[in-house]
Amino acid sequence: MTGAAIHSPRAGRSARILDRLGRGWRALELATRPVHPDLEAALARRWDALPEHVKSPSQALGRRTSGCEGTHGVFPRCNLACTPCYHSRDANRVRTDGEHTVTEVDRQMAYLRRQRGPAQNAQLIGGEVSLLEPDAHAAALQAMRNHGRKPMSMSHGDFDYEYLERLAVGAGGAARLPHLSFAGHFDSLMFGRRGIKRVAAEGDLNPHRRRFCAMFQRLEREHGVSHYLAHNMTVTPRNVGEVAGVIRDCRDMGFRMFSFQPAAFIGNENRWKDEFRELSGDEVWAEMERGAGARLPYKSLQIGDERCNRTAYGALVGDRWVPLLDDREPADHEARDEFFATFGGMDFDVRPTLLAARLARSLARRPRSIGVLARWTARFAHRAGVLALLRDRPKALTFVMHSFMDARDVRPAWELLQRGEMSDEPRIRATQERLQACSYAMAHPDSDELVPACAQHSVLDPLDPRRPRSWPERCDP
Secondary structure (H helix, E strand, O other), X not given: OHHHHHOOHHHHHHHHHHHHHHHHHHHHHHHOOOOOHHHHHHHHHHHHHOOHHHOOOOEOEOOOEOOEEEOOOOOOOOOOEEOOOOOOOOHHHOOOOHHHHHHHHHHHHHHHHHHHOOOEEEEEOOOOHHHOOHHHHXXXXXXXXXXXXXXXXXXXXXXXXXXXXXXXXXOOOOEOOOEEEEEEEOOOOEEOEOOEOOOOOHHHHHHHHHHHHHHHHHHHHHHOOEEEXXXXXXXXXXXXXXXXXXXXXXXXXXXXXXXXXXXXOOOOHHHOOOOHHHOOHHHHHHHHHHHXXXXXXXXXXEOOOOOOEEEEEEEEEOOEEEEOOOOOOHHHHHHHHHHHHHHOOOOOOOOHHHHHHHHHHHHHHOOHHHHHHHHHHHHHHHHHOHHHHHHOOOEEEXXXXXXXXXXXXXXXHHHXXXXXXXXXXXXXXHHHHHHHOOOEEEEEOOOOEEEEHHHHHHHHHHHOOOOOOOXXXXXXX
């Protein structure tokens, strides 16, 4: 009787119900963890691999993020000409192949998910993304999302609303992508844009920048697809004096990030027209501060090596930019440290109920952080002005500078690193240190490597025999 009871249909159903409940509970526990265990492991590996000179309290790599990611070789050409250009010289001789793009994106993102965990930022880059058919573009973005990436499409922005709508909205009229993140690259070093083939001054591009933002605003009004827009601009001695004007003219258009890249000698040597080495990062940053009308503190939060990246996080409150962290304020550093310790790599970009559960678990583990973060909130309100915060809705606005490196330095530096050697020559050793701390990597599943973007473009791209015939890329930082 006992054996018969054990194997009765009722006992079997009970066992299955208990099993489902157990699996459901484990899934809920995992979903509400502040940080996924795969990301925790990836962050620990990233921190251990960083060179000692960047392991400072301000370092976000290995504590908050594994770093940014970019696709390579996934789609080819661009229909604008730029000085300088990170494309290979044969880039525009090849076709755009949507099937290849989606397949290769899926393969690279799967590798990145295994190596770097979920909820990381990745750029769909490698040419002009709007030359992909909308369905292929959407499929590539979905493949990135499927592997736990937060995709951003890199574009010169010279496309029509009809393309954007076809990208975001499926055949049945329902939105197939709830959110789009785009970086529009606009500067006077680009040639061939519709309606303005050559640009005399940066201000001449403002109608095109405004039109770019307006398309996404219309998409959100008509279809409910939200958006995040970044503005990219290459800087040379020719246009550095116009950086401040670009920020002042464009900061209310709808961009949430302004990213500036001092030009580097990478890519097509035929387009190296200016003495780019004459321009320093300090000069560019000073112009950015002039445009922002504020000091842009970047030392409180560092991503990788300061010689490569500077980032200032803040918000527009009325017509004033207010920093989230002041790198001269020790109490803000305490808040930063508490944030890292309490939340680590937690993904805040999730549905409200899930976010509430993760926050509750994080704060329950470190209740002292409530007071520290409350005091930071009070300091930010004081900096911004309480009346201004009540009167003007704050708008997040981030300023970034990415400094890529000269190919003549990257090639020997990378070759030595591949052999496990550090150079005694100061310039090459500095390049090696920056490569080791790189925050922007590309996946090579075949060789089981994550390659810094500077090494990708300075070393691997010129050596790739497929490029004149297959899928070369451009890399806007």
